[in-house]
Amino acid sequence: MSSHPSTVIKNVTLYGEGDPVDVLMQDGVIAEIGSGLSGDEEVDATGCLLLPGLVDLHTHLREPGREDAETVDTGTQAAAAGGFTAVHAMANTTPVADTAGVVEQVWRLGQQHGHCDVFPVGAVTVGLEGKEMAELGTMADSAARVRVFSDDGKCVSDASLMRRALEYVKAFDGVIAQHAQEPRLTDGAQMNEGVNSSLLGLTGWPAVAEEAIIARDCLLTGHVGGRLHVCHLSTAGSVELIRWAKGKGWDVTAEVTPHHLLLTDDACCGYDPTFKVNPPLRTQADVDAVREGLADGTIDAVATDHAPHALEDKETEWGAAAMGMTGLETALAVVASTMVETGRLTWRQVADRMSETPARIGRLEGHGRPLAVGEPANVVVVDPAAGWVVDAAAMASRSRNTPFAGHQLQARVKATFLRGSLTAREGKPA
Amino acid sequence: MNRHLLSAADLSLEDATLILDTAAELAELTERATVKKLPTLRGRTVVNLFFEDSTRTKTSFELAAKRLSADVINFAAKGSSVSKGETLKDTALTLEAMGSDAVVIRHSWSGAPVNLARIVRGSVVNAGDGTHEHPTQALLDAFTMRQKLGRLEGLKVTIVGDILHSRVARSNVLLLKTLGAEVTLVAPPTLLPTGVDTWPAEVSYDLDAVLPKSDVVMMLRVQRERMGAAYFPSAREYSRRYGLDVDRVRQLQDHTIVMHPGPMVRGMEIASEVADGLRSTIQDQVANGVSVRMAVLYLLLGGSESAIGSEQ
Numbered sequence: 001m002s003s004h005p006s007t008v009i010k011n012v013t014l015y016g017e018g019d020p021v022d023v024l025m026q027d028g029v030i031a032e033i034g035s036g037l038s039g040d041e042e043v044d045a046t047g048c049l050l051l052p053g054l055v056d057l058h059t060h061l062r063e064p065g066r067e068d069a070e071t072v073d074t075g076t077q078a079a080a081a082g083g084f085t086a087v088h089a090m091a092n093t094t095p096v097a098d099t100a101g102v103v104e105q106v107w108r109l110g111q112q113h114g115h116c117d118v119f120p121v122g123a124v125t126v127g128l129e130g131k132e133m134a135e136l137g138t139m140a141d142s143a144a145r146v147r148v149f150s151d152d153g154k155c156v157s158d159a160s161l162m163r164r165a166l167e168y169v170k171a172f173d174g175v176i177a178q179h180a181q182e183p184r185l186t187d188g189a190q191m192n193e194g195v196n197s198s199l200l201g202l203t204g205w206p207a208v209a210e211e212a213i214i215a216r217d218c219l220l221t222g223h224v225g226g227r228l229h230v231c232h233l234s235t236a237g238s239v240e241l242i243r244w245a246k247g248k249g250w251d252v253t254a255e256v257t258p259h260h261l262l263l264t265d266d267a268c269c270g271y272d273p274t275f276k277v278n279p280p281l282r283t284q285a286d287v288d289a290v291r292e293g294l295a296d297g298t299i300d301a302v303a304t305d306h307a308p309h310a311l312e313d314k315e316t317e318w319g320a321a322a323m324g325m326t327g328l329e330t331a332l333a334v335v336a337s338t339m340v341e342t343g344r345l346t347w348r349q350v351a352d353r354m355s356e357t358p359a360r361i362g363r364l365e366g367h368g369r370p371l372a373v374g375e376p377a378n379v380v381v382v383d384p385a386a387g388w389v390v391d392a393a394a395m396a397s398r399s400r401n402t403p404f405a406g407h408q409l410q411a412r413v414k415a416t417f418l419r420g421s422l423t424a425r426e427g428k429p430a
Numbered sequence: 431m432n433r434h435l436l437s438a439a440d441l442s443l444e445d446a447t448l449i450l451d452t453a454a455e456l457a458e459l460t461e462r463a464t465v466k467k468l469p470t471l472r473g474r475t476v477v478n479l480f481f482e483d484s485t486r487t488k489t490s491f492e493l494a495a496k497r498l499s500a501d502v503i504n505f506a507a508k509g510s511s512v513s514k515g516e517t518l519k520d521t522a523l524t525l526e527a528m529g530s531d532a533v534v535i536r537h538s539w540s541g542a543p544v545n546l547a548r549i550v551r552g553s554v555v556n557a558g559d560g561t562h563e564h565p566t567q568a569l570l571d572a573f574t575m576r577q578k579l580g581r582l583e584g585l586k587v588t589i590v591g592d593i594l595h596s597r598v599a600r601s602n603v604l605l606l607k608t609l610g611a612e613v614t615l616v617a618p619p620t621l622l623p624t625g626v627d628t629w630p631a632e633v634s635y636d637l638d639a640v641l642p643k644s645d646v647v648m649m650l651r652v653q654r655e656r657m658g659a660a661y662f663p664s665a666r667e668y669s670r671r672y673g674l675d676v677d678r679v680r681q682l683q684d685h686t687i688v689m690h691p692g693p694m695v696r697g698m699e700i701a702s703e704v705a706d707g708l709r710s711t712i713q714d715q716v717a718n719g720v721s722v723r724m725a726v727l728y729l730l731l732g733g734s735e736s737a738i739g740s741e742q
Contacts, residue, residue: 198626270544316518318539319540
């Protein structure tokens with residue numbers, strides 16, 4: 001017998017399929033799957049389903065630098081509350097995560113707090129300035145074992161630099177996660193360019209500014225044989241481009257955020273900066289296209305782009321407000337509400353889009369694994385029937401800038417386990 | 431009437447007509463009187479909150495409030511557009527603590543009046559926000575059109591210039607639609623917003639084709655800095671294709687009026703001879719601005735009793 005207490009999840013359906021079973025977790029792994037199992041702790045999961053712990057490819061934890069908005073501690077508690085067992089922490093911190101020192105610091109903070117594994121994303125260029133390549137190999141070789149590199153928040157707009165980065169990271173199986181935004185087409189951009197921006201008098205962020213970069217980067221990837229991941233794809237045209245690039249056999253993957261699956265730029269009409277985000281909320285036609293793209297696998301993954309901001313950075317004029325919205329604690333419910341409830345995805349496919357595929361893109365070993373004996377006990381118990389109304393004040397994140405406040409959503413995280421230890425219960429950190 | 435005037439779209443036909451009629455009443459009254467002050471808003475406080483310089487609009491609102499006997503505070507707030515926006519919220523809370531009844535706000539960010547209206551209890555009047563709207567300008571323009579041409583319904587109004595960046599154009603399109611006029615927007619394609627095809631207006635790139643059919647020609651200022659951003663090649667080319675010069679004025683019908691919200695760039699969008707010519711209503715617009723703003727403040731603050739008051 002082990003000295004560590006064991007936990008059994010009682011009466012749960014794996015991926016929402018088949019008959020309910022009991023899942024026993026011991027010593028950080030799934031020890032047994034069967035019926036009538038018992039353990040030191042028991043979780044009654046009647047009516048619930050079990051998924052591999054969710055993996056986020058795109059999280060802003062804000063530490064170091066903006067600990068008033070989020071810390072690794074609070075951000076990973078929010079992640080656990082949302083059913084995540086691994087998050088990729090974006091590099092646009094202060095200082096920027098462009099050296100082994102910074103990525104190791106973030107990685108260690110994640111280990112130390114223990115709510116959720118933190119995999120730092122390394123900056124592609126020094127200081128996110130788009131000029132010189134950062135020491136990507138050193139970050140890859142560091143204790144943080146970085147595989148995803150991104151200047152997220154800024155686009156690697158220099159075509160030559162982007163080409164070299166795609167080539168260079170092949171040496172350690174890295175991927176360049178591109179924030180696709182042609183800077184000259186988005187100078188001073190405030191929201192999606194269209195009917196609403198013209199009425200609101202806000203400078204437009206046209207779809208073509210995203211699509212032009214995606215098209216270029218897909219071609220570069222095809223040319224050099226690298227690995228490209230497109231962050232927060234938001235337009236119908238981008239979905240078409242990814243479909244085309246995949247048809248060519250190029251190693252291109254893409255993610256969509258929960259907010260781009262649910263909200264349109266109509267939300268901007270009251271000038272509430274909660275809805276200011278980059279890339280911006282688009283039109284209903286774009287929402288329909290990204291849902292279809294996620295359903296048919298053109299879009300590989302859902303990633304939150306969880307972007308916490310201090311109140312004073314949001315409670316201001318639209319033009320002066322920071323871009324971004326929180327998402328870790330609502331992601332699964334938004335996907336359930338927009339994709340599962342509507343029949344576009346099964347829960348089995350949700351496991352693919354929110355856990356297995358993002359883990360594969362990030363080259364994570366202990367996450368996104370099958371629900372099988374001997375696998376790491378990184379799992380989430382979901383109550384698919386639970387409806388809930390999002391309350392910004394009840395979030396575990398340090399920030400309150402959720403765009404879903406007041407939304408009625410379907411499906412709630414009942415419990416999250418990281419290597420068999422309870423990290424969240426009933427949508428709250430444990 | 432709503433409590434605030436944030437957008438020309440907030441005004442129903444009845445609201446807009448009431449404002450114009452009230453403005454006419456107030457104009458007549460102050461014109462006749464030796465003492466131009468009315469006691470209507472005595473004891474009420476109106477704050478002019480200008481985050482962006484605008485001598486003309488600020489003075490116009492100040493005069494309007496003073497002619498109604500309101501106490502006027504000019505709150506010179508500046509530099510809010512730089513980085514953080516605490517300024518607007520903190521300023522709003524300060525004004526709130528002082529007990530202002532109405533805040534007239536000019537701001538360089540679109541939507542700032544909407545944000546302000548969420549914080550303060552009093553009325554908020556949008557005196558121009560970024561590239562969004564300038565509803566009292568549209569009201570004074572409509573007032574001037576009605577004054578000169580006797581009607582608004584069915585009037586053919588041509589607005590020429592930088593529609594993309596113009597709050598005057600946005601408010602005019604919305605208000606004139608409500609009032610039954612037919613608007614045509616004329617600009618080079620680069621200075622028209624995406625989605626303009628969904629606006630209640632015709633669009634043309636050809637000024638000469640539109641001028642003979644127009645009852646009203648409204649010229650908008652074109653800022654020279656737009657050239658740097660490649661919206662058009664040169665001031666000279668802009669002027670040649672879209673400027674209202676003496677030759678073009680000859681194509682107009684006899685009754686057609688020429689308007690400009692100011693400030694003008696003489697020789698760019700409008701020739702000096704035209705700006706100072708007989709068709710020009712530019713000075714009338716300025717004068718009417720005071721009457722219209724009196725009407726707006728009165729209706730937002732004074733309620734439903736007669737604007738003329740009982741102490742006359």
